[in-house]
Amino acid sequence: MPEIKKVLVANRGEIAIRIFRTCRKMGIKTVAIFTHADRKAPHVRYADEAYCITDGPHDTSYLKKDRIIDIAKEVGAAIHPGYGFYAENADFRRACDDAGVIFIGPSAEHIEMMGSKTGARAVMAEAGVPTVPGTKNPIRDVEDAKKVAREIGYPIMLKAVYGGGGKGMRLVHKEEDFESSFRMASSEALNAFGNGDVYMEKFIIQPHHVEVQVLGDMNGNAIHLFDRECSIQRRHQKVIEEAPSPFISEETRRKMCEVAANAIKKIGYYSAGTLEFIVGADQNFYFLEMNTRLQVEHPVTEMITGVDIVREMILVAEGKPLSYKQDEISINGHAIECRIYAEDPTNNFAPSPGLLTVYQTPEGPNVRVESGAYQGYEIPLYYDPMIAKVCANSRTRAGAIENMKRILSEYMICGIKTSIPFHLSVLKNETFLSGIYDTGFINNKFDMEELKRKQNLDITVPVIVASIKQLLSEKMAASRAVTRPDVGESNWKRFGRMINLSKTLG
Amino acid sequence: MAVKRTYYTTVDGYEGENVVEVVENAHADYTVTVDGKSYHVDFEQINETIYSVIIDGNSYAIDMSEKGDKFDILVNGDHFAVEVLDEMKRLMKMRTSSTVEGRQVIEAPMPGYIWKMLKEVGDEVKAGEPIMILVAMKMENEIKSPKDGVVTEIFVKASENPQESTVSIGDKLAVVE
Numbered sequence: 001m002p003e004i005k006k007v008l009v010a011n012r013g014e015i016a017i018r019i020f021r022t023c024r025k026m027g028i029k030t031v032a033i034f035t036h037a038d039r040k041a042p043h044v045r046y047a048d049e050a051y052c053i054t055d056g057p058h059d060t061s062y063l064k065k066d067r068i069i070d071i072a073k074e075v076g077a078a079i080h081p082g083y084g085f086y087a088e089n090a091d092f093r094r095a096c097d098d099a100g101v102i103f104i105g106p107s108a109e110h111i112e113m114m115g116s117k118t119g120a121r122a123v124m125a126e127a128g129v130p131t132v133p134g135t136k137n138p139i140r141d142v143e144d145a146k147k148v149a150r151e152i153g154y155p156i157m158l159k160a161v162y163g164g165g166g167k168g169m170r171l172v173h174k175e176e177d178f179e180s181s182f183r184m185a186s187s188e189a190l191n192a193f194g195n196g197d198v199y200m201e202k203f204i205i206q207p208h209h210v211e212v213q214v215l216g217d218m219n220g221n222a223i224h225l226f227d228r229e230c231s232i233q234r235r236h237q238k239v240i241e242e243a244p245s246p247f248i249s250e251e252t253r254r255k256m257c258e259v260a261a262n263a264i265k266k267i268g269y270y271s272a273g274t275l276e277f278i279v280g281a282d283q284n285f286y287f288l289e290m291n292t293r294l295q296v297e298h299p300v301t302e303m304i305t306g307v308d309i310v311r312e313m314i315l316v317a318e319g320k321p322l323s324y325k326q327d328e329i330s331i332n333g334h335a336i337e338c339r340i341y342a343e344d345p346t347n348n349f350a351p352s353p354g355l356l357t358v359y360q361t362p363e364g365p366n367v368r369v370e371s372g373a374y375q376g377y378e379i380p381l382y383y384d385p386m387i388a389k390v391c392a393n394s395r396t397r398a399g400a401i402e403n404m405k406r407i408l409s410e411y412m413i414c415g416i417k418t419s420i421p422f423h424l425s426v427l428k429n430e431t432f433l434s435g436i437y438d439t440g441f442i443n444n445k446f447d448m449e450e451l452k453r454k455q456n457l458d459i460t461v462p463v464i465v466a467s468i469k470q471l472l473s474e475k476m477a478a479s480r481a482v483t484r485p486d487v488g489e490s491n492w493k494r495f496g497r498m499i500n501l502s503k504t505l506g
Numbered sequence: 507m508a509v510k511r512t513y514y515t516t517v518d519g520y521e522g523e524n525v526v527e528v529v530e531n532a533h534a535d536y537t538v539t540v541d542g543k544s545y546h547v548d549f550e551q552i553n554e555t556i557y558s559v560i561i562d563g564n565s566y567a568i569d570m571s572e573k574g575d576k577f578d579i580l581v582n583g584d585h586f587a588v589e590v591l592d593e594m595k596r597l598m599k600m601r602t603s604s605t606v607e608g609r610q611v612i613e614a615p616m617p618g619y620i621w622k623m624l625k626e627v628g629d630e631v632k633a634g635e636p637i638m639i640l641v642a643m644k645m646e647n648e649i650k651s652p653k654d655g656v657v658t659e660i661f662v663k664a665s666e667n668p669q670e671s672t673v674s675i676g677d678k679l680a681v682v683e
Contacts, residue, residue, distance in 0.1 A: 346578060346585050347615070350647065354617065357553070381643060382644075383643065385645070409583065421583050421584070455520075459517045459520055460545075461568075462588050463524050464545060464547055464559075465557065465566075465570060465577075466577040467526040468549050470511075470575065470590040471509065471511050471513075
């Protein structure tokens with residue numbers, strides 16, 4: 001493999017800038033691509049070269065496979081896909097190979113292998129990774145199924161083979177309920193999906209989402225960079241991540257990380273990847289899926305291990321060995337990441353695109369910010385609402401949380417609403433502070449606990465501030481009414497209404 | 507000349523009402539009495555939504571946005587929705603019932619584009635039934651009818667091309683009667 005001298009990032013926003021940063025550090029030239037809507041996006045200016053991939057403002061899509069690969073070929077760049085878009089797309093990877101363009105990521109075979117959830121589980125099970133126990137095939141005989149359920153242990157979950165959206169699903173706590181639950185799940189599945197096939201899986205109580213970062217090279221080396229806890233999720237979207245997981249024991253950590261590194265070594269995986277596990281309250285862990293890309297939350301791992309994952313990905317794509325051996329990797333402190341979304345947490349997290357009239361990112365020690373925005377930038381309607389990610393670290397988890405609170409308090413954004421207030425309230429939440437939270441926490445318990453906490457808050461300050469603002473607004477409205485008497489409703493009408501009102505109310 | 511006002515404030519999620527008396531002593535200099543307790547307040551606006559407020563020596567950086575008589579306020583990351591009414595508005599509010607009646611104009615709750623139209627003018631709708639789908643930042647948002655009735659007007663056209671169906675926050679979308 002030839003040396004990489006230039007990298008095109010087939011992505012936008014904060015992740016493009018994140019990858020460019022490592023390139024700049026390594027003395028590698030950078031190439032941005034952009035749509036008409038993104039002409040003023042910051043990644044365009046950060047790069048050494050920039051090419052528009054759309055024909056006009058009507059076209060807002062970054063999914064321009066042929067054009068992107070043509071540009072890379074022409075300018076002599078390798079392609080890093082970032083996350084989303086063409087990351088984890090085996091066809092794109094193959095097209096790069098065919099065009100003689102280096103793709104900074106895993107092989108097409110591995111992307112494909114992990115693309116199918118059931119396929120990935122089968123491969124991983126064979127490589128010695130524990131998967132959620134259950135039947136892979138539809139249940140045909142209830143008595144046989146009961147026997148299997150007894151072996152797995154209750155509670156178990158019955159799931160429609162062709163299902164989705166919670167239909168055809170039944171949680172079974174004890175054997176007496178098995179038959180009736182099975183019949184209900186099956187008929188529900190038949191009605192909803194036209195097929196009544198149902199399989200069963202062990203139900204994991206209070207599941208935690210813990211993932212292991214892995215790196216492999218083309219020379220057969222594979223290492224892990226320890227774990228991340230991603231259990232703070234809202235609508236299956238990660239909101240806060242931390243490394244290492246505050247929940248798993250040292251014993252579990254050792255086992256999980258070893259199993260992950262061994263598995264990717266066995267299947268010959270190279271570049272960066274993540275094995276997602278579900279961990280039960282009993283510390284048993286089961287493989288869920290593998291992400292064959294750089295993940296949004298990779299910085300927390302970089303902060304505790306000191307490894308630049310993007311740099312390793314570039315070296316591996318050049319065919320070089322990883323720069324670290326497993327015994328050189330250790331956990332140093334604790335790191336937390338908050339994803340800053342352009343959405344309004346006080347209005348059911350509705351998207352909030354718009355013009356950033358004030359945009360000031362936090363500064364000071366123990367902070368890492370990757371941002372795809374700036375003051376005066378108009379956040380486009382067409383792309384992901386994540387505008388930045390903010391990380392804090394410290395020697396301990398409590399210290400990292402304290403740092404994060406300080407850091408978020410300095411993040412000033414006007415013109416749009418962001419998820420920062422939501423993050424701050426999570427960071428004040430007692431269950432979060434305890435470190436023992438599962439994936440159901442935000443959806444099930446957080447609002448209640450938050451309500452309780454807020455009821456003890458003093459409302460004097462907001463009441464004073466709002467009242468003064470109201471007085472100022474009224475004064476301004478009055479002065480406007482004097483200078484432009486034709487604006488607004490007539491004072492006579494208002495007077496009449498007031499008279500009427502005082503009559504009706506006696 | 508000192509300006510003096512009396513307001514009645516309510517905060518979402520908190521019971522009861524506060525009586526607030528605001529006296530403007532000079533520019534940025536206020537005396538505010540909340541339920542009989544007085545505070546000295548130094549109030550400065552820094553930019554569009556950020557304010558620096560010093561209450562009896564305690565300094566606060568406050569993010570505030572105003573929607574009519576409602577104020578969205580962030581203090582140390584905690585959000586408060588405060589409604590501030592004078593005596594007349596308070597009386598009017600007590601009189602108007604909160605039920606949804608009559609002609610309802612549906613406005614865009616956020617900027618985005620109308621991706622799909624689900625109803626036509628003349629269609630009957632139930633309360634909560636979606637009339638169209640507004641897409642913003644890759645998220646689909648159902649625009650629902652606030653009441654049982656008939657769609658009498660639709661002001662927007664749906665298109666999968668965002669350029670052709672962009673709406674701003676507060677744009678009229680439809681009328682249900």
